[in-house]
Amino acid sequence: MTVAYAAALLDYLRANNIDAESLFTPAQLKLLSDKDPQKVIKLSFWVEMLESASVALNQPSLPLLVGQTMGAKNIGVLAYVGMSCLTLGEAIEHAARYMKIVGNMSRMCLRTCGETAEVPWIWPHDGTPPQCVAEVHMAVRLNSARVFTGRPDLYCDAYFQFPAPADISPYKLMFGGDCYFGAVDTKLVFPKEYLSLPMIAANASMRETISGQAQAILNQREGTPPLVKTVRGLLLDGLSTNQTSINVVAESMEISTRSLQRKLSEHGFKFQDILDNVRSDRAKQLLLQTPMQLAEVAFLLGYSEQSSFQNAFKRWTGKTPEVWRQTETVESAGNGPTL
Template identity: 35%
Template sequence: MTTDRKALPPGGVISSLYARGLLDYLRTRGVDPDRLYGPARVAQLDAGRGHEEIPLAEWIAMFELAIAHCKDPSLPLKAGASLHVRHLGVLGHVLMNCETLGEVAAQLGRYIRLLGQIGQPEAIIKGDRVHFLWRWPYDTPAAPSVAQFMLGARAMFMRWLSDRPGLRYDAHLHFPRPVDVSAYEQVFGGALKFGQPDSKMVFPTTYMHLPVAHADDDLRRQVEARAQSMLQRLAGEPELLRSLKTVLSRNLANGRVALADSAGALALTPRTLQRRLEAFGQSYQRVLDEVRRHTAENLLRDPQVSLTQIAFLLGYTEQSTFHNAFRRWTQLSPGVYRKRQFAAAGGRPARRVRRRQRVR
């Protein structure tokens, strides 16, 4: 059940948090993501804090590599069902503090853009049943791996948020029935229908009235204000700048960050790219510095990544060049910045948490 390369969406981005969800799932299966995607790219994705976006086509290609390596066509479904709230960023905290699952569905639709350009969820009530659809927003055919991941995640989160592990859903999938449906039976628990017009979950309307366990009204106001701020930032930043930052983030480690490289990736001439950036009051070097600084600050929070490795991941051939650039950006050396981050966190480096796998 692979995706035709010609069918991959030419545009569109997704939050790097979702990519990290896939990486974490692979680790629970004993698979080293470095072997599939390369140590440099994995380090970049692990270091992200959720504000970065990667091309949607790259994320789909990551699934294809994982499926081929594990020989498991249902891997995206299992990865989606194993997500943790940390893989949703601020949106996860918004959902945790809703009053009911009905409000969860509404807030998911409101803030889904924080997780990328991945389609709009829609809850349609038909009699005593809710049809919770996932709509693919591109002209190309919807990728089966993305549908699996999205519905698997929603099935799991509805159970987790309501503290009702017994919730069951009928699942409608737009792709052909696979040979082995055992994972689908485990994740959804209800009737399975393949080859349908839309991918969706169908369940009783009573589910929408179930309360969210452990919601906190005070925390809710704080996290929703943050989500609104992030949404406004995404809406206010020109598409060209977002696309350029995505291209630069992807190419830092391989050193392909010259103006001509990025212009070619955006199907523009170097002069056209420069002119459009100038119209936004930006320069190519300023944007490159911003991406490098943001990436460096994230990597410096991980004590397992050396300064030499960080210099390499930023595309520098010499550690001294990275050192001088970072001091220019922050007026601090990378070492001092790292020590201050650890001190602010209580004197201990942040530890990466791995959660137990839910579905095999």
Template identity: 35%
Template sequence: MDETRVAASYVQLLFEHMAALGRADALGPPPAPSEGFVALRRWQALLQKARDLDPGPKATFTLRLARGIAPRHFGVVGFAALACGTLGEALQRLERYHRSVYDVNAAHVHPCAEGLCIEWGVERGRPGALVDETAIAAFVQLTREFTGRPVRALAVDFVNPRPAELRPYEDFFGGPVRFGQPSTRVVLSPRDLALPLRGADPALLALLDAQAERLLQEAAAVAEPVGVWRQALVGLIRSGRTSLPDLALSLQMSPRSLQRRLAAQGHSFQALLSQTRQQLAEAYLRDANVELAEVALLLGYSEQSAFTRAFRQWTGQAPRQWRRHRQAS
């Protein structure tokens, strides 16, 4: 598991927990602002040290830690999920981008007999009880933060051995909890998936809207229908919906009609998507406060490496190199 990692924003949860206990410096310096990720080995060591220093019951350390989770700890993914209409839509977003927060084992969201199952296997190893319990407890707590409702899990499974007491886990999750299972999973009720979310973070939305407006100003010189299509595409890119049918639906026309109209203007959908993404990417990269991983997510890429490859094709430079040159000039 040497290459596995978690987001630095997620690790910040632990430092905030220790600060609330009056032990802000006990774990050493927190991740630097320039650090996008923290190696899993470091995360494991930090959790173990914090558990040893925490004066509360050792058996419930991960559950108490998870109660402090907020969308900001999931970075731009958390805010993007919070901007969704329902909890079900937010979970789909988290599945798509989970590696930008928790790059350990892949998450899979699928229907099961009880409801909707969010499942993590052991393909990349077993990170241990502290890591797993913190992640799953934080995930369930985040659904409560998103909705403002006491969401209860219908079932929770862990791959790790059974602890001495089950009651604290059942009280926290609100349903039966099993250990020693082949995979880690959380089952949620279909009724809870329809719960509306509390709303998006105003600061992030302001940033997104400002960047989108800049793009539209840059695109003002193109033919009117192309500008309209590009404007619609900006919002779709932000939400990860980057297919021709998605754009056609937003414009209330059939995919075939949209293809014909694009061709009449001398465009293809893929060319329009690439041009729009490039302009957005350059706008985001000009803002030093936006991390490269966040730029990739805002452009609808599930992995930063895919964004880097695309940006090289557009500009001949890696995003970080392009940003340094612009800052220097």
């Protein structure tokens, strides 16, 4: 898990005037105060701190409270991706795709059945998951939905795999619905209509930009899967001849389009995102390393219209191709050797 995510424990304690120094060793405090918020630490260290603090404070509901108060500072890029989505349903799907950004401690998906929807919490390791980790994650998910939609009245039924605690009132207070223990799955269940709720900070352009950042972080941590490398190579080869449809790529790989979509999704990728990334990288290379006109660059990227390329480039970078080329050329010149 990341330091930023783990530091939510200290944030909660200090916000409630609880002396963290009396609960933890200097080494533990140093671990959660690292200057690099994206540094990855062992989950077991954090679980030990959370559980020991809960016992020392005689506060069994501490994991729920920590999760309830966790914000964008702790969740980072994953939170900003969700906030910029158009609807809660879209935010859940994006969260599922990029969950590994905050650590390898949870998986999630979205299921619908009749008039209800559910989001399971999936432990990605062997053995029994720590109870406190499940509690934190479930609280984070509902609290994020409330904050991102501006709807503090949202409620859900909560299911937990661990046995019922002596006092379940904190769970009912947190989730607002019925709470079940000893369940087959740990999950949140809520009205399906919630999925169409608008996000108060929805911004499609921002979502695309931040999603790109999120994918870059995932790629850096996990390495690019061979499947994605193959798709990138085929797209790069097909740019100038506009052979970049998913149907063409799937046929070249001798699999069905549906199979390719499913396999990419399993790795957390979408075909259109890969295509945009390939085009963006190639466009920047051509703009910076050649004197080509924009119409020529657009043609080599497979665009039939220069305007389509210009609109796409601005979506990728926030700048027009002309402005980007001028800015990068000046910066490159300024970074040359000095005497």
